[in-house]
Amino acid sequence: MSTDAEFADARHSPPIPPQPPRRPVPSGTPGPDGDPQTAVLRRIPAEPPVPAPGAPATGHPVPPRPTVPPPAAGAQPPPRPDRAPGPPAPAAPAAPTPPPPAGRPDAFRDTAAFHLANSQKLWSDSRERGTGAPPAPGSEPTGPAAGRPPRPPWPPTAAPHRGVVPAPGAPVMPRHPSGRRPGPRLLGAVACLVLGIGLIGGAAAGSWLSDEADAAPPTAAATFAKGRDVWHNTPADRLFPRTVNGLGVGPGGADRTWTRIAVAPDSGCGGAYDPKLAAALTRAGCTRLLRATYADATRTSVITVGAQITKADQPGMRALNTRFSTKSLGTRTDLLPLPYAAKGTPAEDFGRAQRASWTVRILTDIPVVVYAVSGFADGRTVAEPQPAEEAVRPGATTAPAESGLGHDAKGLADRVGTDFRKAAGSPTQTTEASS
Template sequence: MTTEAERVRTVMPPPPAYPPSPPPAPPARRSAAAAAVCAVLGLGLVAGAAVGGRLTAPPSRTAAEAAYERGGTLWSDVPVDELFPRTVHAPDAGPGGASRDWTRLGVAPDGDCAPGLDPALAAALRPAGCRRLLRATYADATSTTVTTVGLLITGTDRAGMRALRSRVAAGRLDTRTDMLPRPYAPPGTVADRFGDAQRASWWLAVRDDLPLVVWSVTGFADGRTGTPLQPAARAVAPDAASDVAQAGLGHDARALAARIESAFRAAVRR
């Protein structure tokens, strides 16, 4: 005769047999796994830092900014023959598209701007500052006319040059007869009598992509005075009939300044 406890044990099934828990991983395996996790986390942090660095680093200079900066110091390390070539040829720069040629007579010592400009013009350009004034004088192929070309290197930024260009344009400073550039007369040359009284035509241009004001002033080589002044912008007009226009002085002033500016720009790009 079975007891009640024996009947319960007979009816109830035995408990399920669960698989045993895996043994703990050896210490070396746990270390390798931890190292892998740390490596993944470390790569993520490095990548994040790199991205953050790219987002917060200052932007690199553009080509225009680099050229502007280079233009402000070019005078200090470029040979003078690169800025003021010994000879200049312009195949169609004269009246009626005639060819023009010039020979350099001398280069003035570089210095401040005051000696190269009338006081009123120097005052008008002063807000942009003056790092250096570079000047050279040329004679045409017949030694009839002489022209001084100036490169005024300013000390302002591009915004300052834009403001200066606007002031010059608004005031028509490039046509004011009381605001002229001054000649440089190399001694012992055909230009040695080229002074303020011999000025006949001139050109002035403010550039805002470089710290540069380009100008030129021209006259007759024989020392004559009393020639009525006429800005190059007017002397090169097709209907201009003045002595300055007929002699091509306006063409000399404009074309020679343009060639010297081109030489300056070429030096900036090198």
């Protein structure tokens, strides 16, 4: 049974005064049971009889009455503990307790006064047993160290997966941060991403390599071999354009414009040159001969330009160019190319006697011989033809020079030679000496 004295703060509890001596009850006064003004909480039952030895015990025995009397008047109260109570103060000698009145029970041990009177003894007994005062805040509880549970080690190891019992002594592997392994969809997406990046990188690398290969200039041997096939791999309009504009190539730096009026079918080289020129070109051989005829903007001059595809190799073409240059075979009037006089065109009357100027070019980077021959469109004859390189010189007063026929032959030969080189993929413009 809990008491108020065990939980009350002794610092705020006043000392209990001693009980005054009781007066004898006069005769005729009713007892506590018969006094209507007396509040009796409950009567303590009489002590049960002591059972005989060997008899079964019935009920609970009544504890003995305390023998410590309440403190007398003037006694010092117990010290007020701050955090832990100190040694108890010596108690004053207790005053003699008067005998209880007649007709009243021995004591009411369930009253507050009884517990307050015995609080000092209860406090002293609890201190002696070491269980009365609670431990101070922040202090360790007393007792044997073996009675305290051991602290868990820090930090704790990761727990294994559910349903998996690790082998004794085996290291515990850390769990996946997300608590589960990546699924097959995620792995498939990652694989597709890596594959796509690889394909894109490979395509980019291949494109870069192909661009580098395209940008690299072809070798001289590859260009020479390709030039041998341009006559049947390239459209005629690219080799012989319909209109050719010569900026500043006319007499006095004037502009010239030529329009194509006829294209001859590809053929052999027989009947295309004078006999001596044909003999000079025989060493190079003839694979094909291509020809076209142009007229100037005024329709007063006509020009035939031709390209002979040879069978010679590159050293043979260089040797032929050297022979024409050193022996001046391109300036001899008995070594002229023949014009292509297409019927029904302004060049219909263009024959041997109408030839006024000419030029022959031996190309060394591709197996091609380019020539051009010019004359008057009205069919007039020219007694002394003049090479184009001589007719374009400043101060020349000959008929081919003043009429611009030398400029027409040179300008068209330069343009057709450039078109054949472009078709063969030649990276540079080779300038040969005029033959």
